[in-house]
Amino acid sequence: MAKHSRNWNQGVYEKYLREGRGQGEGPGYTPWIRVQDFASKGIVSRVKGRTTRRVHHLMSNNELAYFYLLDWADSVLDIREQFPLLDLECAMNAAAQAGINYPTDRTSGYPYVMTCDFLITTTHGLKARTVKLSSELTNARTVEKLEIERRYWAANGVDWKLVTENEISYRKAKNIEWIYSAQDREALQLQAESDTLSNVKDLIRQLFYSYEFSIVEIAQIVEDKFHLGKGIGLLLFKSLVLDKEIYIDLNERLNLNAKKVAVTVTA
Known part of the structure; x- marks a missing residue:
């Protein structure tokens, strides 16, 4: 979870729901978190997606890189970033079953709505993916929150995985x-x-x-x-x-002056 730029309470929660955050699909989806709402490590980005034809809100360089890979894949039908775990009862039960304190606002005591970096609709069903630097996994609280996510998605029958920089092709x-x-x-x-x-x-x-x-x-x-x-x-x-009318191997370094560019027949 990114750091909130304001106090969190029931009023803010209800306001987010009225704004339609975390709701909709495709071009009509509104992320629970927007770049102007939260502080984040690295550089936050707004990027127009090829799949959804809407602007996506990415909270780190790693999220941005992973988003590009998702958006390029032919098997991906929809990408909903900063997707909220809105079933608070399910999320809090997941925490309780794991013996973990569910995150709440220090001032109001109101429970935070945790978010998953990406909920992806693919030709093989729904997939939830959370992006973290491997160095962040040494933080015990971070690991606890990931366990809440894992249990939440398992309870909802959705495939969830953690993605680190080791699984991202930056080139x-x-x-x-x-x-x-x-x-x-x-x-x-x-x-x-x-x-x-x-x-x-x-x-x-x-x-x-x-x-x-x-x-x-x-x-x-x-x-x-x-x-x-x-x-x-x-x-x-x-x-x-x-538009995939010309195929080049995007896994290779592009040399615009080369007379023979690596070509691939797949995306």
């Missing part, structure tokens, strides 16, 4: 982050008509799979041929990767 996450700048389709539409965009993308695919040109060269060729603004060629290349 792949950074590559995905690079690609995601192409989500601003309005910028592309301002530069070219739809028919032109289709022709540009066809040429990019042709040049890329000829293995005779680097990504930088391809971008320059299409910008010159179609009189596009500087940087639009590269943005269009990214958009093709984003």
